[in-house]
Amino acid sequence: MTINPRDAARDVTAFETANGWAVAAVDKAGNGVSLYAWSQANHSFHRTVAFATGRLPCGSPPPTSTGSKLTGIRWTTWWC
């Protein structure tokens, strides 16, 4: 299945959350990153969060946890 039918991506990485593994994609258009998580109810991915990066990102390595999966993730991005 295609998990991002409306938001084409230029780079992707996986990261672990308190609820399991999720996907972070650098959007192809606009200055943003979209996060996708698996929905057990729908048996598909859904876009959970999208946030602006301010500049056009080219890509991102896997984000690192900030101490606990529950407290958040630290993001690194490089720019085109």
Next chain:
Amino acid sequence: MGDFNGDGKPDVVTANGDGTVSVLLGLTTGTFQTAVSYNVGNDPQSVAVGYFDRPGIADIVTANSGDNTVSVLLGHGDGVFNSGAPGNGIAVRDTPIYQDFNGDGAPDELILDSSGELLFRRGLGPAGHFARP
């Protein structure tokens, strides 16, 4: 990089333009044994290490740009791999990602294709088999 034979020393795998990957097992001297090559798909563009059928036993996957396929080589745990038939029907752009995204215990596959679509293939259990995107 990975530890393919469980000796605690880093080993190396390379994707080669002739449709093979080469595995070089690390030695204590910081050098490597002679490369052993395995056939994969046409023109493997990138290679990744994952764990598909047995925890702690490294397996190898390649994204083959020449024929838009993904190859999975299952590790034995001693530095030797089974040659696997490539998957097909996938427009490969970059290194596939393997994780258990849906929590069913089997690694799933995620590929970013050349159009920017993220293609998800559900893992069908051991041996590196996946549902179609």
